[in-house]
Amino acid sequence: MIRAHFGIDKAPFSREGVSLLAAQQEIFDTLRVHCQQGGLCIVVGDPGTGKSILKEHLCEHDTKRLIAPVVNRTLHTYTSTLRILCDAFQIDTNGRDVRCEKRLIEEADKINHRGKMLAIIIDDAHLMALDALRKLRLLLEDFPKNHNLILIAQPELLGKLALSVNEDIKSRVTYSATMPKLAPDDIEAFIKGQLDRVALAHSTFTPEATALIARSSEGALRSTKNLCIGAMLEAVRDRTRTVDLKQVNRVLLQPHWRRREDMIS
Numbered sequence: 001m002i003r004a005h006f007g008i009d010k011a012p013f014s015r016e017g018v019s020l021l022a023a024q025q026e027i028f029d030t031l032r033v034h035c036q037q038g039g040l041c042i043v044v045g046d047p048g049t050g051k052s053i054l055k056e057h058l059c060e061h062d063t064k065r066l067i068a069p070v071v072n073r074t075l076h077t078y079t080s081t082l083r084i085l086c087d088a089f090q091i092d093t094n095g096r097d098v099r100c101e102k103r104l105i106e107e108a109d110k111i112n113h114r115g116k117m118l119a120i121i122i123d124d125a126h127l128m129a130l131d132a133l134r135k136l137r138l139l140l141e142d143f144p145k146n147h148n149l150i151l152i153a154q155p156e157l158l159g160k161l162a163l164s165v166n167e168d169i170k171s172r173v174t175y176s177a178t179m180p181k182l183a184p185d186d187i188e189a190f191i192k193g194q195l196d197r198v199a200l201a202h203s204t205f206t207p208e209a210t211a212l213i214a215r216s217s218e219g220a221l222r223s224t225k226n227l228c229i230g231a232m233l234e235a236v237r238d239r240t241r242t243v244d245l246k247q248v249n250r251v252l253l254q255p256h257w258r259r260r261e262d263m264i265s
Contacts, residue, residue, distance in 0.1 A: 002229070005236045010198045012232065013225045018053055019193060021186055027177045028057055031150060035066060035117040038145035040137065040172050042125075044155045045179025048222030051123075051152050054179070058119055058150070067111060068119040078132040085120070101139055108143040118147035125151035130166055137169060181219025188214065190221065191228060205231075205243045212248050216257070227251060 003011060010016075020028055027043060034041055045051050059068045069088030071081055082100040086093040091103045111118055120140070122128060133151075140149055151157065155178070161170040182190070188210055192202050205213075209231065217223035227248065234247035251257065 001236055002232050006198075006200060006204070006232070006241060008198045008200060012198045012200065013194050013228050015053060015056060020053070020057060021050070021182070021190070023180050024050055024054055027179070028054060028061075030175055030177070031058065031119070031148065032061075032066070032117075034175055035119050035148040036146070038143075039148040039174040040140075040151075040169075041148055042151045042153065042157065042161075042173055042176040043179060044126075044153050044157060044176070046154065046181065046220070048220035049179040049181055050221045051179055053221070055121055055123060055152055058121060065115070066117045066119060068121055070121045070123060072123045074122060074124045074128040076132075077129070078135045081128075081132060081136060101142075104139070105142050108147060112144040112146045116146070118143070119150055120147060121150045121152060123152050124154075126153035126157040126160070130160060130169070134169060137172065182217075182221060182224065183219070184211070184214040187217065187219075187224050190224060194228070204241065206245070208245050209243050209248050212245060212252075216248075216252055227257075230254075 003009065006012075031039075031041055031043075043051060043054065055070065058066070059070060069085060071084050071088075073080070073084065076084065079097055082097055082104070083093040085104060086100055089104065089107045091107055093100065108118060122133075122136075125133070137149065140147060158176075160166060161173075191205055191210055191213070195202055195204055205228070213224060213227050213231070217227055228243075230251035231243045231247040234250050235241065235243050238247065
C-alpha cells in the first residue's frame with residue numbers, strides 16, 4: 001500500500017539495507033577484532049535500540065571470512081543449544097552431548113584451517129540459563145583462537161553476571177558494550193537515510209513531524225521505525241504524500257503509544 005501510494009519500488013523502514021550508526025559501527029568493529037584472537041563479548045541494550053540490526057550485520061558481513069551462527073532460542077537447554085549449533089554448521093546432530101561437542105570442535109578446527117573467523121551469537125542471552133552458558137563457555141575453551149562468543153542481551157544479564165557465583169563467566173569477558181539510545185540527530189539521520197534508500201524526498205516528512213517522532217520514540221530505533229510506518233499509512237488514508245503532525249499524532253493516539261498515566265486519566 002505504501003509503495004503503490006508513494007510510487008516507490010522498495011518498502012521504507014525495513015531492516016534491509018539499514019546502515020549502522022556511528023556508535024553501532026564502533027561496537028561492530030570491536031567485535032570483529034575479538035574474532036581474531038578469541039573472545040567472550042557482551043552487547044546489552046534496551047529493547048528496540050538496534051541489537052538485531054547489529055546481529056544481522058555480523059551475519060552478513062564478509063561471509064567468506066567470517067562465519068556467524070546464531071542461537072535465537074535461548075530458553076532451550078544446553079543439549080538443545082548444542083544441536084542448534086550443529087544445525088547451523090550443517091553437521092550431524094545425532095548422539096549424546098559429548099559426540100555433538102566433538103563434531104563442533106572438529107568443525108571449528110576446519111574453519112580455522114581455512115583461514116576463517118567464527119562469531120557464535122547468542123541472541124536474547126539474558127533468557128539463557130547460566131548453567132547452559134557456563135557449559136557452552138567451557139566447550140569453546142577447546143576451540144581454536146579464531147572464535148568469538150557474542151552475547152546479545154538486555155541489561156539484566158550484567159546484573160546476573162555481577163553475582164559472585166557467576167564470577168567464572170564474568171572474569172572471562174573480553175569486551176562489553178551498551179547499545180545507546182538514539183539522539184534526535186541520529187533519528188533524523190535514520191529517517192533521511194531510509195528515505196534516500198527508497199528514493200523519496202526528505203520533505204516527505206516535515207521537520208515538525210520528524211521532531212515529534214524523535215521525541216515520542218524516546219531514542220528507540222524500533223519505535224522510530226514503527227512510528228514512521230504508521231504515519232505513512234495515515235498519509236495513504238489522507239491521500240497525501242507528505243507526513244505532517246496530523247498523521248504522526250493520529251498514530252500516537254493509539255493505545256499502545258500512550259503513556260500509562262495518560263490512559264488512566
